Every structure is written in structure tokens, then in C-alpha cells.
Amino acid sequence: MTPPGIAPLVKGDPDAPFWEAWAAEERFLLHRCAICGRHDWPASCCVEHGLAAMTWVEASGGGVVDTYTVFHRAYTAGLASAVPYTVAVVRLDEGPYFHTRLVEVAPDAVCTGMRVRVRRGAGDAFPLFIPDRAF
Structure with a gap:
């Protein structure tokens, strides 16, 4: 269910995991490169290692x-x-x-x-x- 004030996610939205985690559990996620450890927002890829290396991790907030x-x-x-x-x-x-x-x-x-x-x-x-x- 989409909370009031948030537009429904578009199919294939690369940031969908962020919004879903926030809406469901108020978990604040960032992309992190599995190779170099760099965190990015809202980038869907590491500037050094591309998209394949990115994972969603919970951030400190x-x-x-x-x-x-x-x-x-x-x-x-x-x-x-x-x-x-x-x-x-x-x-x-x-x-x-x-x-x-x-x-x-x-x-x-x-x-x-x-x-x-x-x-x-x-x-x-x-x-x-x-x-x-x-x-």
C-alpha cells in the first residue's frame, strides 16, 4: 500500500527498494558498491564499478x-x-x-x-x- 503523499511507484523504478523500505518499515536505505564500499544516493550505479556491484543497505540516517x-x-x-x-x-x-x-x-x-x-x-x-x- 502506498502511504498518502507518495505517488505509486513506476514499474522498473530503480529506486523502488528505497521507497518500499521507507513506506513499509521506515528503513532508510542507500546504494552501496559491493566492490569499493562507496555509498550513493540516488545514483543507481557506482561511478567506478557500474550497476552490477550495487546493493541496498540500511543507512544510519x-x-x-x-x-x-x-x-x-x-x-x-x-x-x-x-x-x-x-x-x-x-x-x-x-x-x-x-x-x-x-x-x-x-x-x-x-x-x-x-x-x-x-x-x-x-x-x-x-x-x-x-x-x-x-x-
């Missing part, structure tokens, strides 16, 4: 804010009640960058280098990130 912007107008109608909201590029602990919304933090409290983690257990249609208060 942690990272740091690399850059961000605050939206003062809703980009979509569904976000109107969230204005102002923060969209960030998070450098995941495994290396790749992930574009996401930051929640549970005021926009003026966000800074580059801030530790964040994926929010699990909230039934979010898309992976959202929150401050990692453990650091």
Missing part, C-alpha cells in the same frame, strides 16, 4: 546540514500550513547528500554543520530530518 533555505511561501499547497519551513541538503554520515525538510526545529535555529537524523516512527510519506539532540 544521521548527517549534518550542509546548506539550507527557509521557504516563506509554500512551494506546494500541502505545505501552506508549515510556512515558514526549512529545506536542507544533508551530508549523510555515509557520504552522499540528501535533500529534505527539517522539522521539529525553528528555521532561525538551523545552522550549517548541525547534526540531524532521519525522523522515524511518525508515518511520514517522505524521510524528514530532525535535530540530533544526542550530539
Whole structure:
């Protein structure tokens, strides 16, 4: 079953395992090259070793804010009640960058280098990130 807010997957979508794992169990997956260990998102292949070497692995879900912007107008109608909201590029602990919304933090409290983690257990249609208060 597709959660509200997620478009049905297209047959043959190379990122289907990511979305299926998130929708079913809130598992945050990345591609990892079985040869060199490099993690990639959303790339379906290793830049050195191609597609054949890629496997899906569970990621830590942690990272740091690399850059961000605050939206003062809703980009979509569904976000109107969230204005102002923060969209960030998070450098995941495994290396790749992930574009996401930051929640549970005021926009003026966000800074580059801030530790964040994926929010699990909230039934979010898309992976959202929150401050990692453990650091």
C-alpha cells in the first residue's frame, strides 16, 4: 500500500527498494558498491564499478546540514500550513547528500554543520530530518 503523499511507484523504478523500505518499515536505505564500499544516493550505479556491484543497505540516517533555505511561501499547497519551513541538503554520515525538510526545529535555529537524523516512527510519506539532540 502506498502511504498518502507518495505517488505509486513506476514499474522498473530503480529506486523502488528505497521507497518500499521507507513506506513499509521506515528503513532508510542507500546504494552501496559491493566492490569499493562507496555509498550513493540516488545514483543507481557506482561511478567506478557500474550497476552490477550495487546493493541496498540500511543507512544510519544521521548527517549534518550542509546548506539550507527557509521557504516563506509554500512551494506546494500541502505545505501552506508549515510556512515558514526549512529545506536542507544533508551530508549523510555515509557520504552522499540528501535533500529534505527539517522539522521539529525553528528555521532561525538551523545552522550549517548541525547534526540531524532521519525522523522515524511518525508515518511520514517522505524521510524528514530532525535535530540530533544526542550530539
